[in-house]
Amino acid sequence: MVNDVKKDEKIHNYVRDAYSKIAVSEKSSCCGTNTSCCGIEDPEKLAAGLGYTEAELASLPEGTNMGLSCGNPTAIASLKSGEVVLDLGSGGGFDVFIAAEKVGSSGKSIGVDMTHEMLMKARNSINQFTNRTGLTNVEFRLGEIEHLPIADNSIDAVISNCVINLSPDKPQVWKEVFRVLKPGGRAAVSDLALLKALPENVAESVSALVGCIAGAVLIDETEKMIKDAGFTEFKFDKKSGYIDKMTEWNDPLYCAIIKLLPKNEKLSDYITSLNISVIKTTEEGNDEKTQELIAIGASVTAHCQPCFTYHLNKAKELGLSEEKIKNAVAVGESLQRGADSFMSKHVRTALGNSIRSSSCCLAGESDESKKSCCQ
Numbered sequence: 001m002v003n004d005v006k007k008d009e010k011i012h013n014y015v016r017d018a019y020s021k022i023a024v025s026e027k028s029s030c031c032g033t034n035t036s037c038c039g040i041e042d043p044e045k046l047a048a049g050l051g052y053t054e055a056e057l058a059s060l061p062e063g064t065n066m067g068l069s070c071g072n073p074t075a076i077a078s079l080k081s082g083e084v085v086l087d088l089g090s091g092g093g094f095d096v097f098i099a100a101e102k103v104g105s106s107g108k109s110i111g112v113d114m115t116h117e118m119l120m121k122a123r124n125s126i127n128q129f130t131n132r133t134g135l136t137n138v139e140f141r142l143g144e145i146e147h148l149p150i151a152d153n154s155i156d157a158v159i160s161n162c163v164i165n166l167s168p169d170k171p172q173v174w175k176e177v178f179r180v181l182k183p184g185g186r187a188a189v190s191d192l193a194l195l196k197a198l199p200e201n202v203a204e205s206v207s208a209l210v211g212c213i214a215g216a217v218l219i220d221e222t223e224k225m226i227k228d229a230g231f232t233e234f235k236f237d238k239k240s241g242y243i244d245k246m247t248e249w250n251d252p253l254y255c256a257i258i259k260l261l262p263k264n265e266k267l268s269d270y271i272t273s274l275n276i277s278v279i280k281t282t283e284e285g286n287d288e289k290t291q292e293l294i295a296i297g298a299s300v301t302a303h304c305q306p307c308f309t310y311h312l313n314k315a316k317e318l319g320l321s322e323e324k325i326k327n328a329v330a331v332g333e334s335l336q337r338g339a340d341s342f343m344s345k346h347v348r349t350a351l352g353n354s355i356r357s358s359s360c361c362l363a364g365e366s367d368e369s370k371k372s373c374c375q
């Protein structure tokens with residue numbers, strides 16, 4: 001345990017040192033510690049490649065786009081006016097400012113970063129942002145994403161861009177995301193993920209850690225962390241083209257790592273950019289899966305065959321297990337039996353017990369040769 005804490009501190013220190021140098025240097029990119037290697041010469045080109053629009057980039061304060069991103073979380077978060085959004089590892093404030101425009105003056109955009117120099121850079125840009133947009137809805141807080149300085153159930157949307165891979169305790173980060181989200185809230189995270197284990201020399205390289213590669217984990221591992229944190233609804237979307245683009249643009253860090261790879265292997269054979277969307281389903285309200293199970297039970301009780309077929313197909317599309325579907329049918333059947341026996345009791349109370357228990361006519365056995373269908 002003590003060793004784990006020390007190891008976590010050591011990783012935080014490497015990452016903090018590297019990003020504090022990037023924050024105060026003229027140039028950017030994740031290779032940080034060695035300024036001569038830093039090379040995303042054109043962060044705008046990188047951002048455009050990731051889908052940021054010209055209009056979004058135009059109102060950004062100078063220097064906030066540092067070319068440190070690996071996706072476009074504000075695009076997948078579908079932010080709405082009035083929402084409270086939180087950016088994990090906000091750096092110079094790139095996505096925080098973009099999100100602030102989307103949530104508008106009735107909303108709020110908060111960034112959290114553990115690197116003091118990054119925080120200063122971001123805070124120093126607030127005035128310029130306010131002058132350009134008239135908005136005063138941005139705030140930056142110093143803190144670690146493993147222990148967020150944010151109240152429980154207070155955030156509509158968590159975003160993060162190329163940060164969670166840097167954390168030595170990713171399960172704890174996902175637990176924090178779950179804690180701070182309001183019920184029904186969502187997270188949109190862009191990060192790097194492993195497609196297969198990295199060669200040992202890359203996995204142990206400090207620059208590969210700071211460059212968001214050595215700390216990346218397999219998508220299955222992320223799925224487990226997300227589920228363990230309490231999320232039941234999540235989606236992954238691989239964007240492998242980004243890694244090839246960085247390689248094409250001769251990002252020096254990536255070039256250095258490529259030299260460490262076995263012959264004939266590309267960096268994109270090992271790593272991909274990944275969009276992760278999760279929803280904190282509401283406790284009282286019913287999520288989509290629960291609604292389908294209720295509808296299946298109700299269709300059985302109501303003898304509605306088209307309804308049953310429709311909801312059965314929907315339940316299968318949502319990946320509900322056969323066992324859960326059968327349980328919903330059983331509940332519907334037992335409700336139906338309950339209703340039947342209540343009705344018979346009611347009818348017998350009204351008409352007396354001499355009434356026959358079933359009618360063969362209703363069962364479709366009418367026969368013209370017989371005077372009465374029920375003989």
Ligand SMILES: C[S@@+](CC[C@H](N)C(=O)[O-])C[C@H]1O[C@@H](n2cnc3c(N)ncnc32)[C@H](O)[C@@H]1O
Binds near residue numbers: 069070088094114163
């Ligand atoms: C690759 S940069 C991304 C910055 C920003 N999201 C962007 O796209 O421009 C990573 C940032 O995350 C911060 N960071 C890394 N690990 C962190 C942690 N455990 N807690 C808080 N911030 C962290 C770093 O200080 C740095 O500013």
